[in-house]
Amino acid sequence: MSAAGLRVARIAVWTGLLAELALVVGLVAGVRLSGAALMAAEVLVVGVVALETSVLWPLYAARRRKGARRRAAALTAVRSVVPVVVRRLLVHEFRALHSLGLWVLRRHHRVPEGAQSFSYTEPQTATMGAFFFASVLETVVLALVIPWPPVHLVLLVVGVYGTVLIVALHAACVTRPHLxxxxxxxxxxxxxxxxxxxxxxxxxxxxxxxxxxxxxxxxxxxxxxxxxxxxxxxxxxxxxxxxxxxxxxxxxxxxxxxxxxxxxxxxxxxxxxVRNPTPTPLTPGRTGPRRSRGRGPGGR
Known part of the structure; x- marks a missing residue:
């Protein structure tokens, strides 16, 4: 795959994302979209998916021919085409939803035996609660105000998912403390x-x-x-x-x-x-253990 082909694929990803974002914003703003406009948006999405498939498959096949495993070959192909920002946003979102499941089960993410955990959510709990309440209120109000069934359905899905994501982001902070x-x-x-x-x-x-x-x-x-x-x-x-x-x-x-x-x-x-300082034996010239260098307040 040439460098020009990879650039075209990356541009297609961003174009598809921006088109979908513009469509959602337009629906939220109450813009009446014709059937032709909706069809064009869907055709664009299908075209982007087809282009990405045509680019990813040769990269995947080339890695497989070189002896790479399926997972490694797929990851290499995706990293070659999908921008790092998009990949990281998707990974963050998936991890947040996984953390929501851990929160429901009252479990923490990878806390090894003997580790001490320290929470950090106190300053943001009230803010996240306010965001959650506003998201629920917005979802309900839009569902009651907007009369068009297709727009109503899109906004309902977006609103519910946004509300779940707010809870998931907070759950990720609860289940992934400092260690x-x-x-x-x-x-x-x-x-x-x-x-x-x-x-x-x-x-x-x-x-x-x-x-x-x-x-x-x-x-x-x-x-x-x-x-x-x-x-x-x-x-x-x-x-x-x-x-x-x-x-x-x-x-x-x-x-x-x-x-x-x-x-x-x-x-x-x-x-x-702060680790415990090592005790130093007393000598005639000293009356107590020497203070450990470089330790801040709170040392034991």
Whole structure:
């Protein structure tokens, strides 16, 4: 498959997504669409699917001929055509819905034995509740106001799915807490959108520090500081001995040596991150154990 063919396939994906978005927005706005317009939209979607199939299949077949397994060949073909932003959004959505099932079953996602978990949902619970109420209200009102059956059905499906997705996003945060494992390493998460592992050897110090950060969920600056804010605030600051690589929700990467994140119980999180200093034997020249270098408040 030539580079030009791959570019055409990627453009087709974005064109199909934008056309579907425009169609939904038009229906929500109450625009009367003719049968020809609806038929054209469906033909566009079918054409995009056909084009993607014609591009993906040769890539898949070529990988299979080289000995790749079916799953690996399919993933390689999809990654070659589907933009990374689209792939990541779909993965985030699938993980959120999976987390909703875990929440119903009162289970957490991959909490190993001996790990300590720390929740971070407190600042956003009321906001997510307000979003849920507004989504339910909007779905009901639109279902009562709009008289056209096809539009009514589309809006009902979109409204119900949007309401479920709001609950799923919150469920992902509940079922995927921050973790401090038995070896002292940190797994920093925000629902299904962000996941960062920090080895214990890189953790230099931790302290309780409440800061109010503007901007989005994940914010980084040129000084190597990464903010993972919940409700526009962080409560724990972590200094690292070396840089750690991270990936933002939409795929952009970077590195940081200072991490700021929110924990509902920041003192407990800092106490888990700061290791116990090794006792030093007393000598005639000292009256007590030497204070461990680089440890923040909350050390034991």
């Amino acid at each position: 401090v494992t038995a070896d002292g390493s940190l797994r920093l998460r925000y629902g299904a959108l962000f996941d960062l592992r920090v080895p214990a050897a890189l953790i230099d110090s931790a302290r309780v520090e409440r800061r109010y950060a503007g901007g989005g969920l994940v914010r980084a600056d040129e000084n190597g500081t990464l903010d993972l804010a919940v409700g526009s605030q962080t409560t724990v600051t972590l200094e690292l001995a070396g840089p750690v690589e991270y990936v933002r929700p939409l795929g952009r990467g970077g590195s940081a040596r200072t991490l700021r994140f929110h924990a509902d119980d920041p003192r407990a999180a800092v106490a888990a991150l």
